[in-house]
Amino acid sequence: MPAPDLATLVATGHTALILQEVQQGVMGDESALPALADAARRSGATANIARLAAAARTASIPVLHCTAETLAGGFGANHNARLFGGVRRGGTTPTSASAPVPEVGPAPGDLIMPRYHGLSPLTGTQLDSVLRNEGITTVVVVGVSLNVAIPNLVFDAVNRAYQVVLVTDAVAGVPDGYGPQIIENTLSLVSTLATTDGVIAAWGSPHAP
Numbered sequence: 001m002p003a004p005d006l007a008t009l010v011a012t013g014h015t016a017l018i019l020q021e022v023q024q025g026v027m028g029d030e031s032a033l034p035a036l037a038d039a040a041r042r043s044g045a046t047a048n049i050a051r052l053a054a055a056a057r058t059a060s061i062p063v064l065h066c067t068a069e070t071l072a073g074g075f076g077a078n079h080n081a082r083l084f085g086g087v088r089r090g091g092t093t094p095t096s097a098s099a100p101v102p103e104v105g106p107a108p109g110d111l112i113m114p115r116y117h118g119l120s121p122l123t124g125t126q127l128d129s130v131l132r133n134e135g136i137t138t139v140v141v142v143g144v145s146l147n148v149a150i151p152n153l154v155f156d157a158v159n160r161a162y163q164v165v166l167v168t169d170a171v172a173g174v175p176d177g178y179g180p181q182i183i184e185n186t187l188s189l190v191s192t193l194a195t196t197d198g199v200i201a202a203w204g205s206p207h208a209p
Contacts, residue, residue: 009192016140
């Protein structure tokens, strides 16, 4: 059976926009990972995520900000990978560091799904359950990073039978050149690749260029 076209795949009623760690403590001014925040801005990913969020709201597509946070005192935080040590030192707690970057919101009606452990909101939050309760079958994925969290989210979504649309110019990783490689050689095998302009056009949005 041929794959559905993009407009059908991301149609209103069964689609959600998932913003992975598009927050001040990761992609913004308080980033514990300044090279990643810089890469997201230089590549245009941050600006494209803002455009997608605005278009999604216009099209009545749910916008979910999936943030990484730590509980008070670091209670229950992961200690089983080097990456988590950097997050703890960065202090990504429920403060301004966990807030979405200003360009993307949150806007009225957006949902924030904090994650206190692990690498993916589909295992670390109630995201899977609430999406299923709303009849969501397609997730449009944007954010960071292509090094770890985005592949983890994509794989988790595919394993749970979601259709995944990865917006290739609204994700980022480090160093320069690494992201396109993992998109081409790995993520293209399990997701539908699209551009910001393509998704916005599929939503019939006035935010299209």
